[in-house]
Amino acid sequence: MSDEAPEQSSKTEDPSHKKLEDARKKGDVVKSQEVTTWFMLGGTTALFGFMAPGASSGLANSLKEIFANADQFEIGGAALQAFFDGLALQLVLIVLGPLLVLSICAIAANLLQHPPLLSVEPITPKLSKISPLAGAKRLFSSEALVNFIKGLLKLSIVGVVVAVTVWPEQDRLSTLMTADPAIILGEFQEIGLKILLSVLAVVTIIAFADFLYVRQKWWKRQMMTVQETRDEYKQMEGDPAVKGRIRQLRQERGRQRMMASVPDATVIVTNPTHFAVALKYDKSMKAPLCLAKGADAIALRIREVAKEHDVPIVENPPLARALFASVEIDQPIPNEHFKAVAQVIGFVMRLRDNRGWTPGNSVN
Known part of the structure; x- marks a missing residue:
């Protein structure tokens, strides 16, 4: 960490367009995992609030029909196979919708943070990725410490929010143990939706703050030293001494x-x-x-x-x-x-x- 501080302090120039494009080609973009978590949690909350009742009711009705008419089902091999095929198809249809919604949420979370990107640089094999010394440096780096503290804070805050949300419902939850199964589903949905909305509100603040932090850290990482700016200018525009010599030769000719x-x-x-x-x-x-x-x-x-x-x-x-x-x-x-x-x-x-x-x- 001590080696990185002087180098970072010497980076006083804003990154050029070329530097940002090169970073993007390498897959180095602004990406907050908390924003992705927010989208996934938001999708889960929407599914739980709008799709879960219908899907669970449909599955419950199917199971009721099965148990009510259990004596009428054929036990033969073909009939049993057809029964399980129909049940499996119904389960797949129930799960397919949520999977599609969550996939869209994950894609939207990435597109919101950066444009579409295809790069093999992050998955390219590098010796530094398997080096024990490099791994130890990453494990005990300031970034690892910050991520650890962020994780603890997030778990603590979410845990407190869940506890505050559930505590007033403890008497209601205790009665569910002896309640009719049909009532349990509705009660569970109401309490679960309240918990998800409370956690989503907190995660919204966490995701916004984390995105700003990650973006600022990424921008500082892309900043350039004065020498890097000069070298890039020479690379793009040509060495002034060489250009002057070429211009002199052209004039002489x-x-x-x-x-x-x-x-x-x-x-x-x-x-x-x-x-x-x-x-x-x-x-x-x-x-x-x-x-x-x-x-x-x-x-x-x-x-x-x-x-x-x-x-x-x-x-x-x-x-x-x-x-x-x-x-x-x-x-x-x-x-x-x-x-x-x-x-x-x-x-x-x-x-x-x-x-x-x-x-x-x-x-x-």
Whole structure:
């Protein structure tokens, strides 16, 4: 128990949805046995109050008929077999109804506490379940002590309730020893129903309190430490360091592909030192296309690659800033920049046709 206290005290975070789902898959759900007991006792009380009189009367009438006409029954083998078959069938029909009702109550008790669940985890063989040391720890654990105390309190309370309910009826019970059998059945039903209702009222309080206790204990067991929360986040979202490295590699590869397309550009529009945008245009295109763009060091590298491959560089700070902010790589330029870009590309083409431009040099 001393080993569990520090670990539990470090669990300060509410359980995540994943933690709760994992616990549910393992069969670890909120389940109070007292709630099941309440449903079974309630079903028994309902059966005793509504079905018992009719069933007992029917069985009593059948037995009366048998005893009244006992001399008329055949003693032969086939007749005797038929007699017992009929009696057994009647008993089965009487018992079948209560069994069905109690089965429904048991199912309802579980469905009320948690959704339908199918898990083999609780019945999976584990060495800890057959280990004497683990068994001794469970036997002398705080949970075992609490369950023992709960059992004693429940028995004591129910015993007191039964005693208080039966005590006023002691004179009535003493007269049943000499009463007519037909009267005994009705008296017994009345007293028994009173006892069941009294116990049910007490068990209702016990079941509600036990359910709250079990749920709170289950919730504390599902709580997580800060490290568990971080580890789960890393597992679900990925390690931030790994994600950052992957993002860096993708950026580097994208930059390499972008730089590889600079030699195909028609013109490089620059700031001249802060921005650079590589544009491509030919007569088959509806609008110029942005092949590459960058700021500062990347802009410098674009200009260097352009000079290496004799791509014209035009210094137009307003246009360079506007294109850098509004156009994406491998996308056509926006309509509002058509006129300015057309002027730059037309200027470059005229210089190239007139051979007034020296490859690799900037044009102001």
